[in-house]
Amino acid sequence: QQPVQSPQAVILREGEDAVINCSSSKALYSVHWYRQKHGEAPVFLMILLKGGEQKGHDKISASFNEKKQQSSLYLTASQLSYSGTYFCGTATGTASKLTFGTGTRLQVTL
Amino acid sequence: DVKVTQSSRYLVKRTGEKVFLECVQDMDHENMFWYRQDPGLGLRLIYFSYDVKMKEKGDIPEGYSVSREKKERFSLILESASTNQTSMYLCASSLWDRAQGGAFFGQGTRLTVV
Numbered sequence: 001q002q003p004v005q006s007p008q009a010v011i012l013r014e015g016e017d018a019v020i021n022c023s024s025s026k027a028l029y030s031v032h033w034y035r036q037k038h039g040e041a042p043v044f045l046m047i048l049l050k051g052g053e054q055k056g057h058d059k060i061s062a063s064f065n066e067k068k069q070q071s072s073l074y075l076t077a078s079q080l081s082y083s084g085t086y087f088c089g090t091a092t093g094t095a096s097k098l099t100f101g102t103g104t105r106l107q108v109t110l
Numbered sequence: 111d112v113k114v115t116q117s118s119r120y121l122v123k124r125t126g127e128k129v130f131l132e133c134v135q136d137m138d139h140e141n142m143f144w145y146r147q148d149p150g151l152g153l154r155l156i157y158f159s160y161d162v163k164m165k166e167k168g169d170i171p172e173g174y175s176v177s178r179e180k181k182e183r184f185s186l187i188l189e190s191a192s193t194n195q196t197s198m199y200l201c202a203s204s205l206w207d208r209a210q211g212g213a214f215f216g217q218g219t220r221l222t223v224v
Contacts, residue, residue, distance in 0.1 A: 002152060002169070030208045041114075041200065042153070044212030087153060091208035095160055097168055098143065098204070098213060102152035 001025060003090045005101035012078045012108045020073040020104045022088030031064050031071040032089035032098065035082075042087060045073075078108045113137075116201050116216040123223050129188040131219050133201030140206040142184035143213065144168075144176065147198040159184055160206065191223045 003024040010018055022031065030049050034042040048064035048071060059076045075082055085103045117132035135142065143158040145168075155168030157176040165176050173195060177185045184203075188195055198220050204213040 002154070005152075032208075032212050034212070041215035041217050044214070047209065047212055049209050089153075089213070094207045094209065095141075096208060097155055097158050097166065098202075098208065099155060099169065100145070100153035102150065 002099055003088055003101040005086075005088055005104050007104060008102070009105040010107070012106065014080060014108055014110055015077055016108075018075045018078060018106060020075075020086050020088075020106070021070065022072070022090070022101055023068070023070045024090050026069065026090070026092050028064075028066070028069050028090050029093050029096065030091045031062075032091075033062055033071075033073050034087045034089065034100075035084045036087065036103075037084040075106070078106075080108050080110070082106060083108045114201055114203050114214050114216040116199075116219050118219050119217060121219060121221045123188075123191050123221065125192060125223055127188075127191050127223075129191045129221065129223075131186040131188075131199055131201075131221070133184045133186070133203075133216055134182055135184075135201075135203040135214070136182065137203060137214065138181070139203035139214075140181075141204045141213075142178065143202040143204075144174075144184065144186045145200045145202065146170070147200055147218070153200065156186065188221075191221075193223050195221065196223045197221060 033045040036042040145153040159178040201216040202213040
């Protein structure tokens with residue numbers, strides 16, 4: 001069963017912040033975040049492990065709430081280059097399948 | 111530079127044909143995956159392999175099979191192509207442990223079945 005992402009789409013002006021959420025009905029081992037630009041392959045951004053850690057990557061960070069089986073991706077002071085579709089991928093074990101959500105389309109405008 | 115290479119960017123096949131999609135990775139990854147991507151449905155897992163000759167069904171395996179005879183190569187087979195298999199197919203590879211890093215994707219094969 002695919003994790004649920006919200007919102008489905010968001011439009012931002014450059015410099016604004018956004019949050020993308022990912023929730024699963026299963027107990028998770030790890031959560032992965034990817035960005036896919038139009039016509040390109042998805043690119044790995046970061047991974048979060050159970051334990052509730054928060055990670056950062058430039059102005060993009062993420063958290064993982066193990067109790068709720070939810071992860072959030074935070075994009076601060078958005079740039080035009082942040083535009084694309086963001087996917088969360090979830091794994092329930094060390095060698096389990098990697099299941100992706102339906103994606104969140106993010107558009108950053110001037 | 112790490113690479114996952116898919117044999118074709120675009121393919122057009124006829125209904126009923128047997129179709130082979132090939133994927134090669136040069137990172138010595140244990141895991142390889144096949145996904146299909148359709149608008150509004152995200153990335154859906156068809157099959158994955160965690161070792162040579164080992165495979166597991168994903169969420170939508172019906173109508174597909176896979177082959178992994180060598181560690182670096184993972185093939186997706188459409189036994190009898192149908193129009194509802196028209197889609198973008200993405201191959202990916204990763205290390206064995208889901209905590210050791212993300213998956214690397216190929217550029218995708220856009221398959222049209224007519």
